[in-house]
Amino acid sequence: MEVSMDPLFLAWSYCRRRKFQQCADICTKILQDGPYDQAAWSLKTRALTEIVYIDEVEVDEEGIAEMLLDENSIAQVGQPLLPMTQSGRPITGFVRPSTQSGRPGTMEQAIKTPRTASTAHLTWPSIPKNLIYQGNKILSLQTLFEYIFHHENDIKNALDLAAQATEHAQFKDWWWKVQLGKCYYRLGLYREAEKQFRSALNHQEVVDTYLYLAKVYQRLDQPITALNLFKQGLDHFPGEVTLLTGIARIHEEMNNITSATEYYKDVLKQDNTHVEAIACIGSNHFYTDQPEIALRFYRRLLQMGVYNCQLYNNLGLCCFYAQQYDMTLSSFERALSLVTNDEEQADVWYNIGHVAVGIGDVTLAYQCFKLALAFNNDHAEAYNNLAVLELRKGRVEQSKAFLQTAASLAPHMYEPHFNLSILSEKIGDLQSSYIAAQKSEDAFPEHVDTQQLLKQLREHFAAL
Amino acid sequence: MPEVKSIFREVLPKQGQLSMEDVPTMVLCKPKLLPLKSVTLEKLEKMQTEAQEAIRQQEVSLKEQG
Numbered sequence: 332m333e334v335s336m337d338p339l340f341l342a343w344s345y346c347r348r349r350k351f352q353q354c355a356d357i358c359t360k361i362l363q364d365g366p367y368d369q370a371a372w373s374l375k376t377r378a379l380t381e382i383v384y385i386d387e388v389e390v391d392e393e394g395i396a397e398m399l400l401d402e403n404s405i406a407q408v409g410q411p412l413l414p415m416t417q418s419g420r421p422i423t424g425f426v427r428p429s430t431q432s433g434r435p436g437t438m439e440q441a442i443k444t445p446r447t448a449s450t451a452h453l454t455w456p457s458i459p460k461n462l463i464y465q466g467n468k469i470l471s472l473q474t475l476f477e478y479i480f481h482h483e484n485d486i487k488n489a490l491d492l493a494a495q496a497t498e499h500a501q502f503k504d505w506w507w508k509v510q511l512g513k514c515y516y517r518l519g520l521y522r523e524a525e526k527q528f529r530s531a532l533n534h535q536e537v538v539d540t541y542l543y544l545a546k547v548y549q550r551l552d553q554p555i556t557a558l559n560l561f562k563q564g565l566d567h568f569p570g571e572v573t574l575l576t577g578i579a580r581i582h583e584e585m586n587n588i589t590s591a592t593e594y595y596k597d598v599l600k601q602d603n604t605h606v607e608a609i610a611c612i613g614s615n616h617f618y619t620d621q622p623e624i625a626l627r628f629y630r631r632l633l634q635m636g637v638y639n640c641q642l643y644n645n646l647g648l649c650c651f652y653a654q655q656y657d658m659t660l661s662s663f664e665r666a667l668s669l670v671t672n673d674e675e676q677a678d679v680w681y682n683i684g685h686v687a688v689g690i691g692d693v694t695l696a697y698q699c700f701k702l703a704l705a706f707n708n709d710h711a712e713a714y715n716n717l718a719v720l721e722l723r724k725g726r727v728e729q730s731k732a733f734l735q736t737a738a739s740l741a742p743h744m745y746e747p748h749f750n751l752s753i754l755s756e757k758i759g760d761l762q763s764s765y766i767a768a769q770k771s772e773d774a775f776p777e778h779v780d781t782q783q784l785l786k787q788l789r790e791h792f793a794a795l
Numbered sequence: 796m797p798e799v800k801s802i803f804r805e806v807l808p809k810q811g812q813l814s815m816e817d818v819p820t821m822v823l824c825k826p827k828l829l830p831l832k833s834v835t836l837e838k839l840e841k842m843q844t845e846a847q848e849a850i851r852q853q854e855v856s857l858k859e860q861g
Binding site for chain 2: 607675
């Protein structure tokens with residue numbers, strides 16, 4: 332006779348091994364036999380929550396409204412020496428949901444809609460008014476709250492529950508205050524959220540609360556307040572990695588890359604496997620003309636087991652500029668074999684184009700930039716570089732067309748404007764040249780060549 | 796191998812003026828390091844592709860039924 336394991340025990344074991352789908356499936360079977368099994372209800376709720384659980388600190392819902400009519404975000408100061416994202420933010424070594432750009436619609440959808448189309452929702456009767464008593468019978472309130480918040484994504488009801496629970500606890504339970512704050516934040520009521528988090532901190536010092544509160548201040552465009560808060564948090568939790576990372580990110584977002592790097596180094600002193608810190612320091616070294624040092628950081632990531640397209644692309648670039656030619660092409664080949672979407676593919680080809688320019692193979696470079704455009708038709712940098720190659724071949728009109736496309740795709744980049752200015756000056760169209768040079772100056776005020784060109788043109792006009 | 800004497804000899808002018816014209820040239824955009832993705836972002840993207848896949852399969856099965 333076959334002895335089978337107790338199904339609830341098996342489900343629990345699956346849960347501990349983070350096989351949540353199997354866990355939920357077994358619980359469903361148990362509940363079909365006995366719908367009042369409290370343990371099975373609780374376990375299934377937890378499993379379903381875990382499947383879609385994402386760290387609330389990391390997620391920052393930026394709706395299309397915020398992206399387009401950005402009144403709260405930290406002011407962007409151009410640093411044209413770094414490549415920018417499509418929206419003009421500096422590219423750093425790491426990307427998180429809130430710093431992601433270019434596709435606000437899809438990310439928003441991912442967060443707003445109930446998380447998965449496939450998971451069967453718990454058949455919970457429409458949430459009753461007196462959740463407290465109902466909840467106590469079957470589930471712990473915390474479990475119920477997390478389910479409503481994360482799985483159902485029903486913030487309004489989650490808020491109701493949290494409000495009742497905090498009242499029930501006579502406003503003395505910090506956990507519920509934090510949950511209330513999270514709900515208010517999601518609903519865009521930042522001042523209410525701030526109140527709850529502050530009050531929670533009065534009851535109990537918790538790192539997460541500091542992180543949530545700092546997020547509120549960043550949303551309210553008060554980076555300095557957020558910085559002070561992080562420092563206050565560090566007094567209570569010295570050397571806490573998440574707080575240090577928070578400080579570094581704010582510096583980075585304000586384009587203060589040097590201080591950001593200092594803080595990332597502090598992060599690495601505490602946790603020498605921190606991917607974000609390693610990647611950001613690496614990219615900073617690369618763009619300050621130290622590719623051989625950047626290479627060491629990216630190699631470290633490789634040793635740690637990071638294995639993706641981005642890392643191999645970066646290794647390829649670092650190898651090339653650090654003159655380790657034997658590794659360059661194989662890294663890019665590996666990167667190409669690991670791409671997951673067309674944008675990545677375009678970027679890798681774009682970088683291979685740079686290698687081709689570096690070794691003087693203009694034909695290959697031309698093909699690479701063309702390929703980049705084939706995969707991503709909005710690749711402004713590829714248009715700009717193609718224009719440069721076209722002009723070398725003497726095709727002025729084609730070059731001009733590419734530059735105009737690049738300038739309209741990415742008006743925050745100075746290169747297309749500057750190139751257009753030079754080109755127009757060469758063919759005698761001084762007016763256009765002057766206009767383009769002014770745009771280039773707006774994008775990159777310290778650019779010496781632009782200044783020289785402007786001076787030259789002004790002298791010209793004065794002589795007329 | 797006998798040493799080949801070059802017919803050209805380098806010239807290092809000891810007098811006269813050396814002038815150089817600084818002509819602005821077109822600039823290339825910088826190469827692009829790709830940022831690594833955070834764990835949260837990767838999970839979000841994975842959930843999204845899974846959801847899209849599920850919707851696509853639902854549509855396919857609906858078409859087959861209809």
